[in-house]
Amino acid sequence: MTSSTIGIAIAAPGGYALDEAALDMGIRRLEAQGVRVHNYYQPAEKYQRFGGTDAGRLAQLNAAAADPEVQIVMALRGSYGMSRILPQIDFQAMADSGKLFVGYSDFTPFHMNLMKTAGCISFAGPMVCDDFIRAEPVDYTLNQFWDCLRGPVHTVRGTAAGNSAVDVRGKLWGGNLAMLVHLLGTPYFAPIEEGIVFVEDINEHPYRVERMILQLFYAGAFEGQKALVLGDFSGYKLAEFDNGYTFETMLAYLRERLPLPVLTGLPFGHVRVRATLPYGGMAHLVSDAEGFDLSISDYPTLAHG
Secondary structure, three states, rough: OOOOEEEEEEEOOOEEEOOHHHHHHHHHHHHHHHEEEOOOHHHHHOOOOOOOOHHEEEHHHHHHOOOOOOEEEEOOOOOOOOHHHHHOHHHHHHHHHEEEEEOOOHHHHOOOHHHHHHHOOOEEOOOHHHHOOOOOOOHHHHHHHHHHHHHEEEEEEEOOOOOOOEEEEEEEEEEHHHHHHOOOOOOOOOOOOOOOEEEEEEEOOHHHOOOOOOOOOHOOOOOOOOEEEEEEEEEOOOHHHHHOOOHHHHHHHHHHHHHOOEEEEEOOOOOOOOOOOOEEEEEEEEOOOEEEEEEEEEEOOOOOO
């Protein structure tokens, strides 16, 4: 799966490891596969709900990016924390490091601003906790990660009924819906022109999903975009007073209201089975009523960073 020449640095820009023994096991598992692990997260330095103080977490990212023996910098986990250090991150230096940066959820602002500042592609993909510490690792998730980073073309199949026929090309961008909306109106929000947008979230009722997507729409984020692709939106509970307002009815409303195709079925989000997506890679999206194929190319790989 991996090569002895691959160095992975672990940094915690957000939350800390909830199970330190599991983290140690995950590191040993990676090392057993021939990966050199450079762990810049120190459990003793966790602060409040974070993987360190703001200055400490920024220092972890900087040290990981500066390590000459590292090819991949992977977030320890999401939760919250990237927003606190976003103004202090030197994104040009991150891009100049040549590292492949990987994470999702709270890591979304990093993807967006690495692309905005330096035109540099990063990866919405697995994090150390919990993708590499599971007692039973998910083959699809880990294979997607390694296959994507090997390149040169990466393919994701999405299966869902009811998608319209679409055949479009554009650069892929997006991420966690709440984080994208959080950046709106700030210098850190930077949609890619004529792109393909992907979004996901967890524990958000369908009305909140609708509200956030409408906010992006009203803010002009979808102008010129080729398609909106929905990943996983689970963890919510409907109430009796929703009175028939479900995710499906919300989706039907969005499809009537938005000026671009809205597809479902992307295996991405806060779920065990998750694709890896190059943020800023050139994507070709072809869909029909049963699902879609998303092929991504023109992104850095382990062989050609």
